[in-house]
Amino acid sequence: MSVRITQSMLSERFLADYQAALRRIARAEEQLATGRKVVRPSDDPVIALRALRTESLLRDIAQFRRNADYARSFLDAQERSLAEGEDLLKRVRELLVQGSNTALSREARDAVASELRAVREQFAAVANTNLGGRYVFSGEATTEPAYGPAGLLDTPPAQRPLVAVLSPGVSLPLGVTAVELFRPLPGGEDLFRFLERAEDVVRTGGDVNAVLGDFEGFENNWLRRHTYVGSLQNRLELMAARLDDQAVSGERLLSETADTDLAEAVTRLTTAQNVYQAALGVGARILLPSLADFLR
Secondary structure, X not given: OOOOOOHHHHHHHHHHHHHHHHHHHHHHHHHHHHOEOOOOHHXXXXXXXXXXXXXXXXHHHHHHHHHHHHHHHHXXXXXXXXXXXXXXXXXXXXXXXXXXXXXXXXXXXXXXXXXXXXXXXXXXXXHOOEEOOEEOOOOOOOXXXXXXXXXXXXXXXXXXXXXXXXXXXXXXXXXXXXXXXXXXXXXXXXXXXXXXXXXXXXXXXXXXXXHHHHHXXXXXXXXXXXXXXXXXXXXXXXXXHHHHHHHHHHHHHHHXXXXXXXXXXXXHHHHHHHHHHHHHHHHHHHHHHHHHXXXX
């Protein structure tokens, strides 16, 4: 059974091919303009989904890298303060050794005691080290100074160090708290009270050697906490380097998945334009007889 091909059928076929050619040109131009293989999910759902997942991963990595940058600043601030504190501790030892000399005059003892008080005030500044409006030794209570008129801040939040989340399920403590740093033994004497006591002992000519023995605990604790912060800085750099590598790999994967190959896109556009021009030529030959017949 033969099928009669009418002029209307030819015209409809031409219009369908014409529209398809226009769509191919539009898509090729869109890919060149945006630099993306897939402009909308309907273009290629599989590639679109893969690109969305990669972009989501890259956003997470970017946030983790910001967390790492803040953690680096936070730990650096603590490290500088800990180094300053070590210098102050050395001065305290020198003053205590000086004050242990029983031959000192009353005026000399007063001078040593006054300097111990000045060192205690410097330690208060160390405890209240501030980074962008946040107290770095106040644990989770970053808006409250670690040391004030009431003494050392030892509320539960102040005893919990901040943590930085650096990947799913992986976090890094942001250094030490003032409670850990200034109070070697839980519930024991803190460094500020010790310095008050040392000042009184020196001023009154008491047993400074006994005070020196107690001082070693504060020295050792400070050095141990300083070493711990240094180890956290090293861990952070390793984690940050891993995040940098992941970001580079993710960007490369996203580029391979979603970015347009310019040479290939230009070729597709040229081909689509040639097909479009050919379709116009065919259409002119299809439509012309009908128009001529109509004119006759």
